[in-house]
Amino acid sequence: MDVHVGGVMAAESGRAKRTTYRHGDLRNALVEAGLELAREGGPEAVVLRAATRQAGVVPNAAYRHFADRGALLHAVSQAAMARLARTMEAEQAEQAALPPAPDAAAAARARFRAVGTGYLRFAQEEPGLFRTAFHVPGDMTYAADATAAGGSGKTPFELLGAALDGLVENGLLPEDRRPGAEFLAWSAVHGLAALLVDGPLRGLLPSQAHDAGQHVIDMIERGI
Amino acid sequence: MDVHVGGVMAAESGRAKRTTYRHGDLRNALVEAGLELAREGGPEAVVLRAATRQAGVVPNAAYRHFADRGALLHAVSQAAMARLARTMEAEQAEQAALPPAPDAAAAARARFRAVGTGYLRFAQEEPGLFRTAFHVPGDMTYAADATAAGGSGKTPFELLGAALDGLVENGLLPEDRRPGAEFLAWSAVHGLAALLVDGPLRGLLPSQAHDAGQHVIDMIERGI
DNA sequence: CCCACTTGTGGACATCGTACACATGGGCAG
DNA sequence: CTGCCCATGTGTACGATGTCCACAAGTGGG
Numbered sequence: 001m002d003v004h005v006g007g008v009m010a011a012e013s014g015r016a017k018r019t020t021y022r023h024g025d026l027r028n029a030l031v032e033a034g035l036e037l038a039r040e041g042g043p044e045a046v047v048l049r050a051a052t053r054q055a056g057v058v059p060n061a062a063y064r065h066f067a068d069r070g071a072l073l074h075a076v077s078q079a080a081m082a083r084l085a086r087t088m089e090a091e092q093a094e095q096a097a098l099p100p101a102p103d104a105a106a107a108a109r110a111r112f113r114a115v116g117t118g119y120l121r122f123a124q125e126e127p128g129l130f131r132t133a134f135h136v137p138g139d140m141t142y143a144a145d146a147t148a149a150g151g152s153g154k155t156p157f158e159l160l161g162a163a164l165d166g167l168v169e170n171g172l173l174p175e176d177r178r179p180g181a182e183f184l185a186w187s188a189v190h191g192l193a194a195l196l197v198d199g200p201l202r203g204l205l206p207s208q209a210h211d212a213g214q215h216v217i218d219m220i221e222r223g224i
Numbered sequence: 225m226d227v228h229v230g231g232v233m234a235a236e237s238g239r240a241k242r243t244t245y246r247h248g249d250l251r252n253a254l255v256e257a258g259l260e261l262a263r264e265g266g267p268e269a270v271v272l273r274a275a276t277r278q279a280g281v282v283p284n285a286a287y288r289h290f291a292d293r294g295a296l297l298h299a300v301s302q303a304a305m306a307r308l309a310r311t312m313e314a315e316q317a318e319q320a321a322l323p324p325a326p327d328a329a330a331a332a333r334a335r336f337r338a339v340g341t342g343y344l345r346f347a348q349e350e351p352g353l354f355r356t357a358f359h360v361p362g363d364m365t366y367a368a369d370a371t372a373a374g375g376s377g378k379t380p381f382e383l384l385g386a387a388l389d390g391l392v393e394n395g396l397l398p399e400d401r402r403p404g405a406e407f408l409a410w411s412a413v414h415g416l417a418a419l420l421v422d423g424p425l426r427g428l429l430p431s432q433a434h435d436a437g438q439h440v441i442d443m444i445e446r447g448i
Numbered sequence: 449c450c451c452a453c454t455t456g457t458g459g460a461c462a463t464c465g466t467a468c469a470c471a472t473g474g475g476c477a478g
Numbered sequence: 479c480t481g482c483c484c485a486t487g488t489g490t491a492c493g494a495t496g497t498c499c500a501c502a503a504g505t506g507g508g
Contacts, residue, residue, distance in 0.1 A: 190423075
């Protein structure tokens with residue numbers, strides 16, 4: 001998993017000094033720095049020179065690993081998407097552990113709701129990363145990219161699909177309603193997330209936001 | 225309505241030369257130029273120097289009318305929001321003119337659906353302006369701002385609220401479901417718009433996008 | 449008629465992305 | 479073990495952007 005890393009010494013400011021000429025893991029270091037920048041400030045805060053500075057390297061060194069700033073931003077975006085996937089998975093695990101032993105249908109329903117709840121939680125807790133994850137430059141089918149997957153190897157989109165399949169298997173969703181259902185559910189949840197992150201619902205208290213999320217998921221269950 | 229405008233002469237490139245020392249309507253000219261930039265390229269394409277260039281003025285002149293680039297972008301964003309409102313109003317007018325003479329309930333329902341359809345049409349036809357309209361810097365309650373209103377004096381958010389009131393008046397929506405309903409509807413439609421504009425649904429054919437929109441609005445009517 | 453206030457100009461600076469030539473040294477061929 | 483190659487990091491430079499400051503030019507009110 002881990003790569004050979006050149007000796008690194010902390011320095012005065014954010015800059016990292018290193019003893020070896022080679023960095024050893026620059027690409028990862030740049031993505032990591034980019035994530036930190038994106039966390040506070042969103043995609044536009046992912047500045048190439050700032051990332052290289054934090055990695056203790058000259059700006060141009062980035063070009064050995066990324067074609068341009070856009071490529072770096074894209075890598076950061078994928079990493080942010082992976083974090084979203086992990087948050088969703090964590091929410092599912094948490095929900096599954098809570099109630100003693102519900103029937104299979106209730107479990108499938110809980111898994112479905114956890115997908116949306118986790119999505120919304122990530123949007124609130126990490127608005128910068130959320131916006132970065134969905135900052136799509138040019139044309140893209142990122143949802144299928146493995147670099148956007150979480151611990152289970154599934155991307156956010158795939159997690160949603162699996163949860164919907166679970167609803168069908170347990171008779172909670174008619175089979176003829178299944179096709180295209182991910183886009184209905186995703187639209188509603190993503191829309192609320194957008195309104196919470198940088199729309200008129202920004203600044204809602206976490207509890208209020210949670211309630212709003214449950215309402216939206218209620219609507220999805222009724223209307224899907 | 226129109227202000228005194230200094231004589232303006234077309235020049236070689238996008239630059240506009242003028243005969244008078246004063247421009248006469250720089251603020252509007254800058255917003256107009258900003259809209260053009262935003263149309264192709266979204267919010268990040270609203271570059272202060274480019275806007276002043278198109279207005280035939282030196283970059284610093286913008287600072288007589290806007291505190292900084294952010295203020296200009298905000299004005300452009302409000303203007304884009306107003307255009308969204310106009311598109312929604314146009315969609316409502318068109319729908320109202322189509323069928324011969326439906327009953328009041330059907331009309332209310334059509335008005336409601338037109339809100340969403342117009343919203344989605346604008347997102348597809350003017351993705352750059354759509355993204356700019358929802359590019360909200362800092363904290364903001366733009367939905368209530370009059371500069372974001374369309375021809376009827378209503379902002380997009382207010383148009384939605386009025387349509388929902390219409391549903392209640394005609395018994396199509398239980399009164400106890402009314403509170404907060406705008407956020408449910410808005411979330412779903414806005415989410416689809418986001419997926420269409422720069423998400424995985426980008427590049428959908430207009431007809432496919434229209435169908436997806438109708439499906440989402442169906443879901444809202446069922447689940448609201 | 450004249451002066452003050454608004455609006456546009458000119459020049460300067462820090463920062464950013466990026467191109468091109470050059471330095472370095474790690475690892476593989478022999 | 480030795481020497482060279484090329485991946486990786488450095489230096490220098492350029493154009494573009496946002497923004498600051500001092501200055502110029504009209505314009506309209508007294």
